[in-house]
Amino acid sequence: MWAGVDWLLPPRCGGCGEPGARWCLKCQSEVVKITPPICEVCGSSQRSEGICPRCTAMPPLYTALRSWAGFSGPLRNAIHRLKYDRDMALGETLARPLIDCLTDTHWQVDLVVPVPIGPSRRNERGYNQAALLARPIALYHGLAYRPRVLRKKRDTHSQVGLTIEQRRANVRDAFIAEEKDVRETHVLLVDDVSTSGATLNACAQALVEAGAKNIYCLTLARAL
Secondary structure, rough: OOHHHHOOOEEEEEOOOOOOOOOOOHHHHHHHHHHHEEOOOOOOEEOOOOOHHHHHHHOOOOEEEEEEEEHHHHHHHHHHHHOOOOOOOOHHHHHHHHHHHHHHHOOOOOEEEEEEHHHHHHHHHOOHHHHHHHHHHHHHHHHHOOOOOOOOEOOOOOOOOOHHHHHHHHHHHOEEHHHHHOOOEEEEEEEEEEEHHHHHHHHHHHOOOOOOOOEEEEHHHHHH
C-alpha cells in the first residue's frame, strides 16, 4: 500500500526532508543507537551490566523495556513528523528497526498493544502514532494485535516539561485494560518515545491489574 502511495506522491525523508525516500541512509547513519551495557530492566545506558539504581530502588511494573535509539537528531525530527504532521507512512518505515529489536530480545510474547492516547488527542490528531508502529511488528512476527484492550480513561496533560514525580502523578490511574483479553498473557507494549517511563509504567499497572503475566515494553526512542 505504502509503495503505491510513494509512487503517486514521492516521499521526503522524515529526518532531513530530502526527496526520494521516507527515511534516507544519511539520517540512518546519524541515529544514536542504544547499545550495551544497559539496565536489564529499564534498558537505560549505564557503565556495567545489571540493574540500575533507580530500578533497584523502585522496580517498575513492566518486566523489561528496550528502545532502539536516542531521541535526538533526525530520529527526533521523524518522530515529530509522524506524530504531529500526519506523515502516517513513516510508521511502517520506523517500525522496521523495532521488528529487529523484538527478534533480538527473544521475549515470549502473546499479543501486541500500542500505548493509547486520550479521546481529545485522538479527535485532534485522527490516529495514534504508537499504533502505526505496533501493527507492523505484530504482522511481521505473527502476533495478535489488540489496539483496544488498553484504553485511556481520561485525558492527561502533556508530559513535556514535567518532573519525574509530576509525570507519574499525571498518568496515575489513567489507563484501564480488558481482563478477558489480557489475563494470563505476555504483552508487548509499544510506544514512540520513553522519557521517564511513567506512561509505560501506568499502562503496565492497568495490564497487571487485569491479570497479564508479563509486560514487555518497546519504544522507538528514549530520552538521552
